[in-house]
Structures are given as C-alpha cells and as structure tokens.
Amino acid sequence: PSTSTESTSTSSSSVSLEQPTSVAAVPKVSQRWRKRTKQLATLGPASSTPEMIETLFLAGADIFRLNFSHGSQEQKKELLTMIREVEEKYSHPIAVLGDLQGPKLRVGEFSNPKGELLEKDQLFRLDLDEAQGDNTRVMLPHPEIIAASEIGHVLLVDDGKVKLTVVGKGEKDEYLECRVDVPGKISNRKGVNTPDSVLDISPLTPKDRSDLEYMVGIGVDWVALSFVQQPSDIEEIHELIDSHLEEDAFRPAVMAKIEKPSCFYGDNLEKIVELCDGIMVARGDLGVECAPEDVPLLQKQIIDTCRVAGKPVVVATQMLESMIESPTPTRAEASDVATAIYDGADAIMLSAESAAGQFPEESVAMQQRIINRVESDSHYKSYLDQLTITKNPTAASAITTAARQIAQTTKAKAIVCFTLMGSTVLRASQERPAVPVLGITPFKETARQLAMSWGVYPDLPRSGSFGFTADEEDFFNYENPAVDGAENDDDFDVVLKNACRAALRKGLVNDPNDLLVVTAGLPFGTPGAANIIRVLPAAGPSCWDGLCRID
Numbered sequence: 001p002s003t004s005t006e007s008t009s010t011s012s013s014s015v016s017l018e019q020p021t022s023v024a025a026v027p028k029v030s031q032r033w034r035k036r037t038k039q040l041a042t043l044g045p046a047s048s049t050p051e052m053i054e055t056l057f058l059a060g061a062d063i064f065r066l067n068f069s070h071g072s073q074e075q076k077k078e079l080l081t082m083i084r085e086v087e088e089k090y091s092h093p094i095a096v097l098g099d100l101q102g103p104k105l106r107v108g109e110f111s112n113p114k115g116e117l118l119e120k121d122q123l124f125r126l127d128l129d130e131a132q133g134d135n136t137r138v139m140l141p142h143p144e145i146i147a148a149s150e151i152g153h154v155l156l157v158d159d160g161k162v163k164l165t166v167v168g169k170g171e172k173d174e175y176l177e178c179r180v181d182v183p184g185k186i187s188n189r190k191g192v193n194t195p196d197s198v199l200d201i202s203p204l205t206p207k208d209r210s211d212l213e214y215m216v217g218i219g220v221d222w223v224a225l226s227f228v229q230q231p232s233d234i235e236e237i238h239e240l241i242d243s244h245l246e247e248d249a250f251r252p253a254v255m256a257k258i259e260k261p262s263c264f265y266g267d268n269l270e271k272i273v274e275l276c277d278g279i280m281v282a283r284g285d286l287g288v289e290c291a292p293e294d295v296p297l298l299q300k301q302i303i304d305t306c307r308v309a310g311k312p313v314v315v316a317t318q319m320l321e322s323m324i325e326s327p328t329p330t331r332a333e334a335s336d337v338a339t340a341i342y343d344g345a346d347a348i349m350l351s352a353e354s355a356a357g358q359f360p361e362e363s364v365a366m367q368q369r370i371i372n373r374v375e376s377d378s379h380y381k382s383y384l385d386q387l388t389i390t391k392n393p394t395a396a397s398a399i400t401t402a403a404r405q406i407a408q409t410t411k412a413k414a415i416v417c418f419t420l421m422g423s424t425v426l427r428a429s430q431e432r433p434a435v436p437v438l439g440i441t442p443f444k445e446t447a448r449q450l451a452m453s454w455g456v457y458p459d460l461p462r463s464g465s466f467g468f469t470a471d472e473e474d475f476f477n478y479e480n481p482a483v484d485g486a487e488n489d490d491d492f493d494v495v496l497k498n499a500c501r502a503a504l505r506k507g508l509v510n511d512p513n514d515l516l517v518v519t520a521g522l523p524f525g526t527p528g529a530a531n532i533i534r535v536l537p538a539a540g541p542s543c544w545d546g547l548c549r550i551d
Helices: 002-013 050-059 073-090 143-148 206-218 231-244 268-275 283-289 292-309 331-343 360-375 378-385 395-410 423-430 444-450 489-505
Strands: 038-043 063-067 095-099 116-118 123-127 137-139 154-157 162-169 175-182 184-186 222-225 253-258 278-282 313-316 347-350 414-418 437-440 456-458 515-520 532-537
Touching: 038 360, 050 073, 050 360, 063 073, 073 095, 073 206, 095 444, 123 162, 143 175, 154 175, 162 184, 206 222, 206 231, 222 231, 231 253, 231 268, 253 268, 268 292, 278 283, 278 292, 283 292, 283 313, 292 313, 292 331, 331 347, 331 360, 331 378, 347 360, 395 414, 395 423, 395 515, 395 532, 414 423, 414 489, 423 437, 423 456, 437 444, 437 489, 444 456, 489 515, 489 532
Parallel strands: 038 063, 038 347, 063 095, 095 222, 123 137, 222 253, 253 278, 278 313, 313 347, 414 437, 414 515, 437 456
Antiparallel strands: 116 184, 123 175, 154 162, 162 175, 515 532
C-alpha cells in the first residue's frame, strides 16, 4: 500500500518552481505532503463515489466532512467505507468528521403560499397560534424564543433579509409584538436567528441524538456540534457520547461550531475551547447574528484562543463560494482563504464547493495552491510567531519546545513524535515548527484525529503497537497498548527504524543523511510522557558512522 504514497510524495518533492502560477492553471503534480495547513472537504452528491473521494484526497483533502443535515444515515456509512478504502490504499490516515444539524428555528406557514411582503415600521406579531399567517402575524413554534426575548431584542428572519425588533410581549409569553426595521418578504418555514438571546434549548434535537448514536456506532473520528451557546452544551454532548460508547471503543473527538454571539460573553469562549477537542469558526450563522465587520476580528480571536490552548481550529463557510459554479474563485475569496492561513488556522473547509458544486476537485486543488503559496511567503512565519504562547512547566512541554529548536539548529527535515492519545503531537503542532511533525502512534484512531492538526502527518499503524506485531486481543487495549520488548536499546532502535521508514514513505526525507529529531516517552505506554530527544539520520539509528561524529 505504501508504493502509491511514495510515488505521490517523491514527485511532490521534485516540483519545479517554473510551474505556471496563473489562477486558471492547476499544478500537474500534487503537493500532497508539503503543506502545513490541513484541508477539510464536505462530501455530497458531487463527491459520493470512490473515484471522486480518492481524487479529492490526492488533490489535498486531509479530512472529509459528513453533513448529517442531508441524506440518510446509511448513505453516510457507505461514504465512510469508501474513505477507509482510500486510506488503506495510500496507507495514510484520513479523518472523518460527522456534523450534527442542530436545532432549526423557523416561522410557521402563511395562507398565501408566496408569503407576505412586510413594510418598514409596520407592526408584525409572532405568536403560538397554529392558524396560518398573514400580513400582520405568523406562528413562531418555539416558545423558548418568546420566553427569552425582551423588548429591544432583534430577531432576524431568512438569514437577516428581514429584521424585526421586539417592542412588546404577551404577559404569559404567548406572543412577541415586533417592529419591522428591515422590510422584505417573509414566507413559509423561513429561519429565525436570535442574536440577542440565549435560548433555554438543547443544541441536540431528537434527530441529532439519533445521528450521534449512529456516528459513535460507525466510528467517525470527530463529531461537530452545532448551535453551541454556552459551555454546558459541550458537557451535554460529552455525557451523551459516554452513554453510547462501548466499553473498549475509541472516543470520537468533539468539535464545537462557534456561530452564536453568546459564545463571546464573559469567558465562555475560553471555557468552550477547554471542554472540547477542536473548534470550527462557522461563519455562516456567525455572519448573520454578528455584524459583518465583526466576523474577521472574531475569527482571529477564536483562532488565537485555540492556539493558546493547543486545540485545532477550522475556518469554514463561503471560502470559495463562487467555485460552486465557476472553475476559478474570485480574488476576494482567494484573499479570504489566505487570511485564514495567515491567522494560523489548523484547517480550512469547503462546504457546497466540494459537496454539490460543479468543480469539487478544482476547489480542493485551489485551496491547496493558496496554502502552498502562503506558506512559502517569508511573512507567514513571522505572523505565526507573533502570538505568545505560555509554556506549561512540564518536562513534556520543555522537550517539545527543545525539539523545535534542535530541528531549526540542525536543519532537520522533520520532528518525529511517538504518542499514544496524541497529546505530545498536539504540543509539537502548537509550537508551529518550521518542519513537518510526523506522528507515530499505535492506534489508527489517534492517527486519524491528528490529521486535523497543523503541520502534523500521522503515520497509519499496522498493528496496535509502535511497530511491533501485536496479538489480536491487544489491538484495542487502549489503556495498555502492546509495546512488548520496547524496554531495551535494541528494541528502541527497531521502533526508531520504523520512524525513519515512515518519514521516507511520506517523502519527508530523501537522503540517508537527512536528520530527524525524535521525541518519545519511556517507558512506552505512558500517556503524555515525553522525556527523550534523539537526533538521528534518515538511514536509521545505527548509521552514524562518518556522519555528525565529532572526534
């Protein structure tokens, strides 16, 4: 399986600088292993065949998103199976993110099927009456919105096309009297946003609870939670995942989608980041509920908060929107993608561009070209280094920082981190080193989750060990992984040789004298322990003769 990877990575390392750089031309050779920022592609009608999934992977996609808002659960399982086949073929872990729909708040229906045109400053009532609406009122089948709304609060209908301000309220919370501030057409089942209110509502609908149980059952790597309003929402999904998780099953990572203004109240954002494993900047609803000029600043704030906490962060929504119907993006879209990369995002996402657009492959390739261009810019490194990250006063943190400095001094080609659950690799990624981070773990699930992190190229393990053959019953023993015989130097050398082979497979090294900086924790099998640094040549730990020796 590794031969395909070798050919891909070897060719990518020999890419000529004389390639055409016009917007319309797509590079012939994939830069598959030569980027730090990860790419997340949504699968849908335009990308639901094994051939297209493989094409998107080779074009740069590191993570695939399954959007549970559309399609059946069985369709998602079929897509997951296809992704795992591509993963096996190229011997490279691919993360799968299951995205929950979340509550959809909508108005009721009107007697006129074409809807009603509301005029500026007229009064319009939202109530609990199931009768069809007219030009003066319509049902709002969400009593929690009426209860949470106060006089002066704003309600946005149809993604902000109609703006209502609450001017009166029923004594028993049975209606809201609103003034129309932005006039427009309002029709059946249009969405309602509540930027000023925190609703007494769970982010998990009955459909979401069913989908979550199904996700955990089929083994997605990440679960994205929509409609997060406060930290307690993250605690709720953790409890649900625990209730569905079988005793020996691997826990999916939780990603919170930041799309509500309440996430920025007080220290809510810091607490949400602390409680989850990753964050998505969901700029669709965030752009409706917050002022457009605030969204770029909030994006930077979220990214910085995640980097300080060492959690991966994804920037999503409308990144290359015009490429749904056009083979090239607008210059503003290219600039938007570049800005997210300069800000330090771990990953950038495509939604309809790859799921339902006419040019899914071109969209992924375009994102990758922008990534390569930005990351080759001399300003990029200085932007990343501007953020001051407080180091934890631990041995593992010190080792990780030292590894970055040693790699810089020795001009090593990569940092190799041995890890169980991924914490050591996440620390290395947080440092934003100048070289790739190769994550070596005994667990495929850890390797897949690490595919989300900046600069990390996880290796797909062949067994439940760090390169030793594991017995079948040890394969899923996450508490005590199979690391038989790794206690003496000779066996540690075997593990190091496997690390060198993995670096070669990924094309991270191409000369026997290329150096690797290795961090590990002995004894093996201790989560979070990093207490060893080794510098070794790509040829292996026993090939020091004539190289780097000082007489």
